[in-house]
Amino acid sequence: NAGVTQTPKFQVLKTGQSMTLQCAQDMNHNSMYWYRQDPGMGLRLIYYSASEGTTDKGEVPNGYNVSRLNKREFSLRLESAAPSQTSVYFCASRRNPGDGNTEAFFGQGTRLTVV
């Protein structure tokens, strides 16, 4: 039972470098999400995708781009990393958009440090 898988688990970038965080789920969920977690801030939504081919901005989208490659995969790209993007990133999935009562399943997180 893999659930939601994120890669890599850890990454150190230099300011200005780019990278892509990968996320895949094997639960046949329609909705996928990217959150960032910072101390004392809880989890803040970066982008989400209600279905394959659609993406929408969340609370803190600046500096990020996403791609919903297919139903399983949802990637997060940092085009030019900044120290303010040092954070722990979580990918999540849910069964259906609009199903308010369904819970999100989370990956193990990617700890990103930008120096």
Add this chain to the structure above:
Amino acid sequence: AQSVTQPDIHITVSEGASLELRCNYSYGATPYLFWYVQSPGQGLQLLLKYFSGDTLVQGIKGFEAEFKRSQSSFNLRKPSVHWSDAAEYFCAVANQAGTALIFGKGTTLSVSS
């Protein structure tokens, strides 16, 4: 817009004592509410959820939560805390479109012996 407030940043409870973690939400209609737990270095695990029916909801690991519409609260409780319950706890509400979960800032629970 929906929001979630967890008033307590950090709580310390003695092992075997009871626990209550507070959560207040802001939402116009009937909310969909969740409690998640996060152990250090791990992802988030669902403890329980509420969307309708009985206002007292049972979850995993002996946790329960009570929805009180009049107080806009969804407090998490456990009658007897174990050392393994030390973790960070997040309350969340589904947004109006149901498309995402909005999280509180979390409460860190420490358990003393």
